[in-house]
Amino acid sequence: xxxxxxxxxxxxxxxxxxxxxxxxxxxxxxxxxxxxxxxxxxxxxxxxxxxxxxxxxxxxxxxxxxxxxxxxxxxxxxxxxxxxxxxxxxxxxxxxxxxxxxxxxxxxxxxxxxxxxxxxxxxxxxxxxxxxxxxxxxxxxxxxxxxxxxxxxxxxxxxxxxxxxxxxxxxxxxxxxxxxxxxxxxxxxxxxxxxxxxxxxxxxxxxxxxxxxxxxxxxxxxxxxxxxxxxxxxxxxxxxxxxxxxxxxxxxxxxxxxxxxxxxxxxxxxx
Ligand code: DGL
Numbered sequence: 001x002x003x004x005x006x007x008x009x010x011x012x013x014x015x016x017x018x019x020x021x022x023x024x025x026x027x028x029x030x031x032x033x034x035x036x037x038x039x040x041x042x043x044x045x046x047x048x049x050x051x052x053x054x055x056x057x058x059x060x061x062x063x064x065x066x067x068x069x070x071x072x073x074x075x076x077x078x079x080x081x082x083x084x085x086x087x088x089x090x091x092x093x094x095x096x097x098x099x100x101x102x103x104x105x106x107x108x109x110x111x112x113x114x115x116x117x118x119x120x121x122x123x124x125x126x127x128x129x130x131x132x133x134x135x136x137x138x139x140x141x142x143x144x145x146x147x148x149x150x151x152x153x154x155x156x157x158x159x160x161x162x163x164x165x166x167x168x169x170x171x172x173x174x175x176x177x178x179x180x181x182x183x184x185x186x187x188x189x190x191x192x193x194x195x196x197x198x199x200x201x202x203x204x205x206x207x208x209x210x211x212x213x214x215x216x217x218x219x220x221x222x223x224x225x226x227x228x229x230x231x232x233x234x235x236x237x238x239x240x241x242x243x244x245x246x247x248x249x250x251x252x253x254x255x256x257x258x259x260x261x262x263x264x265x266x267x268x269x270x271x
Pocket of ligand 1: 007008009011012038039040041042070071072073074115118146183184185186
């Protein structure tokens with residue numbers, strides 16, 4: 001079985017990492033990163049939608065099914081249309097983990113950070129509406145985090161990254177919040193920065209920083225088992241083929257910083 005993963009860039013690796021390392025995903029994986037057009041979140045919606053369709057077309061043509069849309073922006077823009085167009089393909093989408101935060105039943109607020117496209121699309125607004133937590137949720141774009149997470153030198157840029165995170169968090173009274181939901185798959189790659197900044201602001205804060213990687217991975221495994229006719233799920237060597245839409249050596253090096261290169265066999269190719 002060929003399992004497709006799709007993101008504008010590196011962000012989907014936060015989902016892939018969870019799926020491989022904690023859920024034992026062991027199918028052949030084809031990870032398509034749209035290095036040519038990243039970042040999506042600040043671009044024209046119609047343009048982004050068109051490039052997403054081209055990329056998904058590619059994954060479908062090489063035989064991927066299921067396909068994980070490991071990108072909140074792409075999910076909020078067009079997952080319904082993708083499902084309408086490719087009726088034989090199982091798509092697993094990515095949504096900010098607001099439900100997880102709401103289910104914790106803490107009587108505090110939830111801050112959702114995502115790309116500019118995600119925070120204004122009705123998919124997220126409907127989700128919040130349906131959970132009846134509109135008055136408890138604050139939404140903020142944090143697009144620059146996508147560029148920071150992609151940067152090969154992001155470890156050396158800690159101060160700059162932390163200052164950016166701080167400039168967003170300081171707009172809120174963090175005492176009132178129980179959760180920060182990372183609603184873009186790039187952001188969990190900087191989760192440690194969030195905890196450092198929160199501690200700096202006030203060491204007594206008990207905010208949890210959460211993302212949707214676990215939920216998406218669980219959903220993926222359930223779907224793989226269903227497509228496989230519930231055969232026993234074997235854990236064996238993983239092979240990940242990373243497909244880029246434009247040459248990018250830094251991307252390749254950054255991939256190896258994120259995924260365990262001892263345990264995973266990589267192959268890279270250009271679309
Ligand atoms: N990782 C993506 C997301 O979850 C895309 C970010 C971007 O390209 O702006 O939204």
